[in-house]
Amino acid sequence: MLKTELIIRGVISLFLVFIVGKVLAVMLQSLFNRISIGKSKRPHDLNRMIERQKDILRAKSGFSGQASQSHAEATPHRSATEMAYQNLLLKGGDQSGTKKMLELFDHLQWGDGKLYAQLQQRMQQRWCIRCEAQDVGRSLKWIVDHDLLLKLNTKTLPGFEESINLIEFHLFLAHLAQSIDTGSSPMVDFQSQQTHYRAHSLVKSMDLVWAIMLGKNEKESLATILKTGQMNKGSASRGLDALFIQLFVPKRQEEFGGPERLLNKIREWAFVFDALIPIAPINGNKDLQGALRIFGLKKMSSMEEIRKIYKDLANRKHPDKLMSRGVPTQWLKIANENFTNIQMAYDVLQSQKG
Numbered sequence: 001m002l003k004t005e006l007i008i009r010g011v012i013s014l015f016l017v018f019i020v021g022k023v024l025a026v027m028l029q030s031l032f033n034r035i036s037i038g039k040s041k042r043p044h045d046l047n048r049m050i051e052r053q054k055d056i057l058r059a060k061s062g063f064s065g066q067a068s069q070s071h072a073e074a075t076p077h078r079s080a081t082e083m084a085y086q087n088l089l090l091k092g093g094d095q096s097g098t099k100k101m102l103e104l105f106d107h108l109q110w111g112d113g114k115l116y117a118q119l120q121q122r123m124q125q126r127w128c129i130r131c132e133a134q135d136v137g138r139s140l141k142w143i144v145d146h147d148l149l150l151k152l153n154t155k156t157l158p159g160f161e162e163s164i165n166l167i168e169f170h171l172f173l174a175h176l177a178q179s180i181d182t183g184s185s186p187m188v189d190f191q192s193q194q195t196h197y198r199a200h201s202l203v204k205s206m207d208l209v210w211a212i213m214l215g216k217n218e219k220e221s222l223a224t225i226l227k228t229g230q231m232n233k234g235s236a237s238r239g240l241d242a243l244f245i246q247l248f249v250p251k252r253q254e255e256f257g258g259p260e261r262l263l264n265k266i267r268e269w270a271f272v273f274d275a276l277i278p279i280a281p282i283n284g285n286k287d288l289q290g291a292l293r294i295f296g297l298k299k300m301s302s303m304e305e306i307r308k309i310y311k312d313l314a315n316r317k318h319p320d321k322l323m324s325r326g327v328p329t330q331w332l333k334i335a336n337e338n339f340t341n342i343q344m345a346y347d348v349l350q351s352q353k354g
Contacts, residue, residue, distance in 0.1 A: 081105075081144045088157055097160035104163075105144070108137055119164060119171075127259060128190035129175045139170040142241065148248065165258070170244055172259040177236035180207050191263070197270040198277065205269035207232050212265075213243060213256055219326045222269075226276070226331055272325050275317045279338045282345055288352055291345035303353050310346045317342060 078086070082105050089098045100115060107113040116133045123129040143149060143166060152158045152166065179185040183203050192199045207230045211221040224231055232239075247256050256262055282290030292298065295309050319335040327335070 078105075079144050080147050081149050084150060084157055094159065098157075100160045101163060104140060108141055108144075119167065123168065123171055127172060127175070127263075128186050129172065130186060131171055131175070135171060135174070136167065139167050139174070143167065143170060146245070148245075151248065169258060172262070173244060174237070174240055176206055176210070176262070177240045179203060180210055180230070180232050180236040181234055183233070191267070191270075195267055195270065197267070197274045201273035201277065202266065202270045204230065204273045205266045207236075208269050209262065209265050210236055210243075213247065214239070215246075219328075222272075222326060223328050225273075226328065269325075271316065272322060272327060275322055275338070276327070276331055276334050277338075278334055279317075279341045281337075281341050282348065285344070285348055285351070288348060291348035291352075294341060294345040295349065300349070300352065303350075306346070306349050306353070310342070313342045314339070 082102070085098050085101045085105070089095065089102065103113065104115055107116060116136045119136050120131055120133065123131050148166065149158050149163055152162065158166070175185060175187055179188050180203065184199065188199050188202050188206075191197070191202055195202075197205075204225055208218075208221055208225055210232050211225075212218055221231060247253065256265075279294055280290070282294065288300075292300070295306065295313070297306075297309075317335065317338050319332055319339055322332060322335050
């Protein structure tokens with residue numbers, strides 16, 4: 001009997017200790033939260049976030065004028081760029097473009113949106129560059145943090161399309177830097193298919209154009225890459241932001257501004273590196289397999305096809321074209337040997353066909 005009573009008392013005591021412990025834990029957690037967060041910061045931040053989200057919803061509903069005022073009151077720490085576009089909207093500026101710009105800024109905090117998705121699709125379709133919404137956000141945030149949109153045109157704020165072009169160029173440069181650092185990328189593969197230049201020729205060309213954009217001497221950089229392989233491998237991504245600001249000078253924008261202009265320079269130099277890849281010589285004037293290999297054929301084709309390939313090879317590998325690009329003399333020997341091998345292969349194919 002006594003043993004049963006002791007057991008009951010023990011169970012009751014444990015239950016009371018458990019209840020008291022739970023109460024103390026809740027009290028201590030509440031005290032810790034008040035100490036770590038502070039009395040005024042959390043409500044202020046929470047209210048600011050709620051108002052900003054309301055502003056986004058109002059904008060989507062078409063109440064942008066009302067949203068603008070609450071947005072201004074709810075986000076006191078906005079960038080100078082956001083403030084400028086906000087003021088433009090309040091003053092009755094370009095309503096459509098400005099609303100889109102403010103939507104871009106809003107989604108920096110709340111995640112991706114349809115405008116981000118459109119830019120992602122644009123990068124994929126134009127340049128075969130796959131980027132995530134956070135990549136778009138990072139580029140926009142960096143541009144806004146440096147107030148580059150305000151510096152793009154000192155008289156008027158850039159329109160929505162002009163701003164999108166700037167973000168697109170920053171994303172393009174980031175992917176270009178990645179291609180240089182890693183030696184490959186979907187963009188490199190796509191350009192190789194489009195131009196028929198080897199992938200590593202394109203990467204070397206990108207490396208050379210990157211060096212030229214950095215202000216390094218063109219001929220010296222070319223000689224270095226021909227000798228060592230690459231100059232900026234592993235360091236291009238680290239210097240991306242500094243280079244982008246350098247290219248922001250109007251004179252340099254004319255030379256390098258925009259992905260298309262940059263790609264044209266890359267293709268021009270890829271021609272040089274591709275032409276300097278040694279071609280294995282054929283073994284005499286009866287080496288049909290060697291001739292087919294040089295022409296990229298698996299078996300004999302029509303003379304019309306053979307002539308077409310010969311003209312293309314001659315145009316791409318001709319030494320005279322390399323001399324005009326400042327290729328060092330010692331490398332022109334490879335170009336001359338390549339052209340001789342192409343001519344010999346053509347003669348073999350002609351005689352076999354005849």
